[in-house]
């Protein structure tokens with residue numbers, strides 16, 4: 001699929017070899033400005049591998065490359081790592097990748113290992129409960145705060161790796177075959193390989209011809225409750241199934257509890273960021289639920305409450321663009337936004353990053369065996385068969401959980417739920433990969 005040229009470029013000055021004059025840290029430990037000799041137009045940086053986006057996919061890819069001895073530069077539009085936000089639940093596939101990157105044991109002491117899952121009806125009746133290890137001894141379910149995950153990745157990267165305040169605004173191919181990234185501050189970065197890890201509204205994916213993700217008909221409100229003196233919860237996930245509405249909560253640490261509500265909506269609706277409005281809206285949505293979740297919402301810190309319309313994009317064979325176009329490739333949500341119903345979006349972004357890093361590192365270290373572009377194609381072949389079914393499955397699970405008809409919901413809760421085997425429900429968390437080994 002040819003890369004579309006619709007992504008705007010204001011002006012383009014030819015990328016030229018340059019010599020670094022100095023590197024200087026400015027203020028924030030993570031903010032590093034590179035000063036370079038510029039021969040045409042504004043600043044021009046020349047890099048081998050550029051990662052766009054310092055989210056989970058971007059930092060995990062850069063760290064996996066770093067572990068394999070391959071340097072990359074990460075461009076992030078924000079002026080620091082994302083500090084707000086809630087938590088994610090990672091399953092054993094995510095934790096195995098984090099271990100391979102050498103950060104799993106930095107994270108584990110901060111977060112509770114979740115033992116089981118209880119499903120309740122909206123009148124508080126227990127419908128079903130499972131213990132993860134009874135079903136699969138190797139399962140590991142543990143939430144992680146997004147902020148801590150990003151900071152941990154960043155702390156393992158060489159200090160000059162992330163360039164903040166570097167919003168990508170344009171992409172173009174140069175005459176020498178490199179990809180030129182234009183940033184909002186006027187800087188241009190010329191790269192041999194560009195890895196788009198720029199999330200669900202990825203400008204890189206747009207430039208490659210991907211359509212916008214589709215709204216799936218429900219929105220989530222989520223938050224992180226804080227109990228300074230400790231919360232009383234057992235280390236279990238609690239789900240509450242309603243009609244066109246569901247909720248859940250899980251302890252993250254001894255003082256923090258993650259919660260979410262998911263409600264049907266005909267459209268993504270206006271973007272509401274005021275935490276008081278979101279808290280009030282959440283309380284109204286579940287006003288008649290006799291559950292601890294009311295108290296959990298009450299304890300939520302304002303900077304952790306977010307509303308998100310849920311989106312996905314199905315990667316139809318032959319119809320969807322390829323994950324790579326020449327020397328540009330997409331990873332994580334930029335490639336395969338999926339609904340959070342299986343808790344696999346970030347886990348799959350981690351999987352992507354380790355697979356891509358291995359392919360790229362072997363092409364860098366052994367260019368006669370495989371070109372860089374073939375390495376990107378090989379990444380897509382390996383990952384597509386994993387990602388496409390998971391995206392569909394997550395969507396279908398969401399559709400069943402958001403059913404509204406009371407009779408159908410009763411069959412779901414009182415018949416179908418009793419038949420489900422947790423082991424097969426979590427089969428997708430089995431993921432094998434090659435260890436990160438530096439072949440250089």
Ligand SMILES: Cc1cc2nc3c(=O)[nH]c(=O)nc-3n(C[C@H](O)[C@H](O)[C@H](O)COP(=O)(O)OP(=O)(O)OC[C@H]3O[C@@H](n4cnc5c(N)ncnc54)[C@H](O)[C@@H]3O)c2cc1C
Pocket residue numbers: 052053054055056057058075076077078082087088089090166167168169197198199200202203220222308310331332333334339340342343344345346347348349
């Ligand atoms: C409600 C909800 C619950 C979820 N729960 C889970 C869960 O329990 N488990 C799980 O595994 N997954 C979960 N997910 C999915 C998970 O959050 C995503 O899959 C994951 O964050 C994707 O990471 P990413 O790095 O690809 O994208 P992002 O985290 O979105 O990072 C993209 C980065 O790119 C930067 N960027 C964007 N545009 C530009 C630009 N133009 N220039 C420079 N930088 C740019 C952004 O600032 C950001 O830092 C959930 C998602 C939602 C919506």
